[in-house]
Amino acid sequence: xxxxxxxxxxxxxxxxxxxxxxxxxxxxxxxxxxxxxxxxxxxxxxxxxxxxxxxxxxxxxxxxxxxxxxxxxxxxxxxxxxxxxxxxxxxxxxxxxxxxxxxxxxxxxxxxxxxxxxxxxxxxxxxxxxxxxxxxxxxxxxxxxxxxxxxxxxxxxxxxxxxxxxxxxxxxxxxxxxxxxxxxxxxxxxxxxxxxxxxxxxxxxxxxxxxxxxxxxxxxxxxxxxxxxxxxxxxxxxxxxxxxxxxxxxxxxxxxxxxxxxxxxxxxxxxxxxxxxxxxxxxxxxxxxxxxxxxxxxxxxxxxxxxxxxxxxxxxxxxxxxxxxxxxxxxxxxxxxxxxxxxxxxxxxxxxxxxxxxxxxxxxxxxxxxxxxxxxxxxxxxxxxxxxxxxxxxxxxxxxxxxxxxxxxxxxxxxxxxxxxxxxxxxxxxxxxxxxxxxxxxxxxxxxxxxxxxxxxxxxxxxxxxxxxxxxxxxxxxxxxxxxxxxxxxxxxxxxxxxxxxxxxxxxxxxxxxxxxxxxxxxxxxxxxxxxxxxxxxxxxxxxxxxxxxxxxxxxxxxxxxxxxxxxxxxxxxxxxxxxxxxxxxxxxxxxxxxxxxxxxxxxxxxxxxxxxxxxxxxxxxxxxxxxxxxxxxxxxxxxxxxxxxxxxxxxxxxxxxxxxxxxxxxxxxxxxxxxx
Numbered sequence: 001x002x003x004x005x006x007x008x009x010x011x012x013x014x015x016x017x018x019x020x021x022x023x024x025x026x027x028x029x030x031x032x033x034x035x036x037x038x039x040x041x042x043x044x045x046x047x048x049x050x051x052x053x054x055x056x057x058x059x060x061x062x063x064x065x066x067x068x069x070x071x072x073x074x075x076x077x078x079x080x081x082x083x084x085x086x087x088x089x090x091x092x093x094x095x096x097x098x099x100x101x102x103x104x105x106x107x108x109x110x111x112x113x114x115x116x117x118x119x120x121x122x123x124x125x126x127x128x129x130x131x132x133x134x135x136x137x138x139x140x141x142x143x144x145x146x147x148x149x150x151x152x153x154x155x156x157x158x159x160x161x162x163x164x165x166x167x168x169x170x171x172x173x174x175x176x177x178x179x180x181x182x183x184x185x186x187x188x189x190x191x192x193x194x195x196x197x198x199x200x201x202x203x204x205x206x207x208x209x210x211x212x213x214x215x216x217x218x219x220x221x222x223x224x225x226x227x228x229x230x231x232x233x234x235x236x237x238x239x240x241x242x243x244x245x246x247x248x249x250x251x252x253x254x255x256x257x258x259x260x261x262x263x264x265x266x267x268x269x270x271x272x273x274x275x276x277x278x279x280x281x282x283x284x285x286x287x288x289x290x291x292x293x294x295x296x297x298x299x300x301x302x303x304x305x306x307x308x309x310x311x312x313x314x315x316x317x318x319x320x321x322x323x324x325x326x327x328x329x330x331x332x333x334x335x336x337x338x339x340x341x342x343x344x345x346x347x348x349x350x351x352x353x354x355x356x357x358x359x360x361x362x363x364x365x366x367x368x369x370x371x372x373x374x375x376x377x378x379x380x381x382x383x384x385x386x387x388x389x390x391x392x393x394x395x396x397x398x399x400x401x402x403x404x405x406x407x408x409x410x411x412x413x414x415x416x417x418x419x420x421x422x423x424x425x426x427x428x429x430x431x432x433x434x435x436x437x438x439x440x441x442x443x444x445x446x447x448x449x450x451x452x453x454x455x456x457x458x459x460x461x462x463x464x465x466x467x468x469x470x471x472x473x474x475x476x477x478x479x480x481x482x483x484x485x486x487x488x489x490x491x492x493x494x495x496x497x498x499x500x501x502x503x504x505x506x507x508x509x510x511x512x513x514x515x516x517x518x519x520x521x522x523x524x525x526x527x528x529x530x531x532x533x534x535x536x537x538x539x540x541x542x543x544x545x546x547x548x549x550x551x552x553x554x555x556x557x558x559x560x561x562x563x564x565x566x567x568x569x570x571x572x573x574x575x576x577x578x579x580x581x582x583x584x585x586x587x588x589x590x591x592x593x594x595x596x597x598x599x600x601x602x603x604x605x606x607x608x609x610x611x612x613x614x615x616x617x618x619x620x621x622x623x624x625x626x627x628x629x630x631x632x633x634x635x636x637x638x639x640x641x642x643x644x645x646x647x648x649x650x651x652x653x654x655x656x657x658x659x660x661x662x663x664x665x666x667x668x669x670x671x672x673x674x675x676x677x
Contacts, residue, residue, distance in 0.1 A: 133416020
């Protein structure tokens with residue numbers, strides 16, 4: 001490996017480095033003026049004091065082979081990696097031509113996805129999981145390169161950073177974790193973040209992990225550290241931590257005032273330790289450049305920034321109408337079953353069998369499809385309910401494998417693996433039960449943002465499977481349904497099949513579609529006779545297409561999930577008594593929603609009952625009721641009613657569960673009252 005020092009590095013390289021350092025500092029100093037002039041850049045985190053390590057990250061990064069996950073302070077990193085001053089300013093002032101997001105993401109979040117400089121979250125450190133997932137794809141596809149992820153030392157306190165490093169060391173993946181240690185997490189000193197003076201020492205006992213310490217203020221030490229790190233990661237396939245000691249010369253950001261928590265002595269010290277001026281002094285002391293040569297480089301840097309400033313100001317602002325663009329990519333459109341119905345006869349299959357066979361069919365069809373989760377690939381076992389039984393045996397441990405007990409890691413690395421190639425399709429068991437999915441919500445939110453946040457440049461092609469719902473005596477942590485809460489987040493499809501054929505058809509469509517789909521599976525119906533149906537081998541169900549299970553003229557009953565079967569029982573009882581004919585609509589797909597079928601039925605019957613397993617208060621039915629009341633109010637002959645769970649947790653004893661969850665009798669009484677209204 002080449003070693004860099006002041007004497008042996010060629011003058012052309014030194015000139016390029018000094019130009020980048022000067023260019024970056026000119027931009028870093030100029031950024032606050034945009035806010036003062038009300039031009040934008042309302043969030044700016046100055047990098048001054050991190051110059052050595054950031055220059056080195058960008059110089060070592062190979063855009064043809066590597067993936068780079070910078071954080072909000074990495075302005076010089078991305079300049080060094082090839083972004084232009086104009087692209088930096090376009091991001092800062094949120095122009096429509098911003099390469100990172102077209103003005104959709106916060107300023108100082110630099111990216112260029114076409115170069116694999118990735119768009120990352122403001123939840124700093126969450127991108128470590130994405131880097132690990134990308135590195136997993138690199139290893140699987142035999143791609144030579146590394147995933148580089150960068151952030152400060154305070155970020156290491158986040159749980160997902162530990163999950164990422166644990167996963168990278170367990171899976172032996174080529175990831176470089178760069179920790180830019182400036183001593184502070186905003187105003188919190190690092191002694192209040194961790195017991196170790198150097199946070200990388202927290203990982204000293206991790207197997208398969210190399211830790212390299214360097215002076216992040218020094219260009220040569222940083223270049224040597226990053227060069228060694230990349231060589232090690234590429235040659236061994238193992239992860240590396242590069243711990244760079246830096247200083248933060250300014251405040252954390254333009255919303256922070258560091259004089260409130262730093263004394264004059266410290267401020268004088270960090271200013272004297274400025275890496276740019278140290279490098280400049282070295283170039284003069286060792287007579288590699290003259291004063292005039294350095295002044296010429298600095299002048300040229302200022303001129304380039306001025307020209308970039310003029311061009312960026314002339315760039316267009318985002319069009320307000322564009323907020324509707326890139327919320328979700330267009331889905332796969334079924335051709336053989338455009339309305340999601342069939343006339344198949346013959347042997348009925350249980351819902352669990354339909355899901356298992358559909359997964360196998362799609363894995364045979366597409367070799368770029370992967371599956372993992374907790375407990376999904378252990379010998380003859382395939383998860384708690386054996387939904388994935390036999391997949392690893394047929395498709396191998398490279399495509400079907402177990403994940404650590406870390407739901408954030410499961411979802412976050414799925415996001416990262418999708419970044420490697422748009423051809424990749426990932427199916428995950430997001431948690432063993434939907435009740436345990438909450439630790440992954442951070443990464444679920446990231447997935448919902450990606451397509452919109454990147455201005456359509458990236459979407460995770462991801463299906464998240466969750467065993468959902470009650471009626472199994474599971475109590476607090478095994479009887480929950482989560483669709484009401486998650487439906488509030490734009491950027492994900494949510495489907496909830498009640499029958500085996502719909503489960504197969506919706507799963508096939510979800511796997512073949514671009515974008516994120518939450519696929520909720522009813523564990524109470526996995527092996528239930530009432531959910532078993534014949535399933536055509538190639539059955540497909542389009543998103544946003546409800547299914548009328550029973551026609552009627554007197555009342556519209558809108559439902560999905562476990563309560564679909566309870567609603568059919570109630571409707572049958574009412575018809576047998578001559579109380580009225582109830583039209584039962586199974587939504588199947590919540591996002592997108594088949595409003596037309598619901599509205600047409602409501603207008604026909606004039607009465608609407610909404611039934612679901614989730615709580616009535618703030619459940620998904622509240623949105624349905626509001627839509628019906630707004631759109632078809634003039635056709636209604638009675639108030640819209642809802643039936644669901646009580647606003648309490650689900651108890652473990654059968655008496656408590658029965659008291660909480662809706663049943664056929666409760667649905668029957670509500671429907672009869674509406675019919676009699």
